[in-house]
Amino acid sequence: MTYSWKIQLFAGLSDRFGSPVIYIETETPSMTVAALKQELAGKFPEQADLVRISFVACNQTYASDEFVIQASDELAVLPPVSGGEPEKNEMAPDCESADGRYVITKHPITSDEVLAKVIVPEHGAAIAFVGTTREWTMGQRTVRLEYEAYAPMAVRTMEQIGMELSERWPGTQTAISHRIGVVDIAETSVVIAVSSPHRDACYEASRYAIERLKQIVPIWKKEIWEDGSEWKGHQLGSPWNPIEPISN
Known part of the structure; x- marks a missing residue:
């Protein structure tokens, strides 16, 4: 058999x-x-x-x-990082967690929209990290970015990041939205919103969240240049190990 x-x-x-x-x-x-x-x-x-x-x-x-x-x-x-030709597959549809705080979408996202999910009366601080498409990188001009995600797993790992933040910084609330598909120059690709009772925890948790997102969330971007393209993965150095946590 x-x-x-x-x-x-x-x-x-x-x-x-x-x-x-x-x-x-x-x-x-x-x-x-x-x-x-x-x-x-x-x-x-x-x-x-x-x-x-x-x-x-x-x-x-x-x-x-x-x-x-x-x-x-x-x-x-x-894959961690690999080269490739233009993708021919259809992108996955919008996917989000049951509570709506973790989202993979083909539609534009705004910081206000994501921040609204974490601002609560008992918290005195909220911060949004906004990632946008940069035009120039090391002297090379980017025309646009194209993102692909393993959408259901991406949502699950973003939820995991939220749980890690609440364990490290008790009371912290997190929301993450990430674009897939084509993201043009200066457009927003990701928003990570964090709120907490005090600002110190907000800053620390926000930084941890973006580094963890790069490490474990299965999202890849293809940089499209004027003369070629390349897939980019975690970009955290070698070896790539999404199972290992980030140390303090």
């Missing part, structure tokens, strides 16, 4: 493999994440190096190499 495995691919990986989804067959219904990577590297040797440095998500949660996965699981391979 053989078992069919469906594996989702994102950003540069889908470009490299030529499809947003690949299928493999094995004689066993389960294996470790490390074994899956070996299976993929064997079937697609030209992409073996990229597969080795990517992470696997199982049921919308990052899985370590020792974690045992099943053929019936929802699986995805997530």
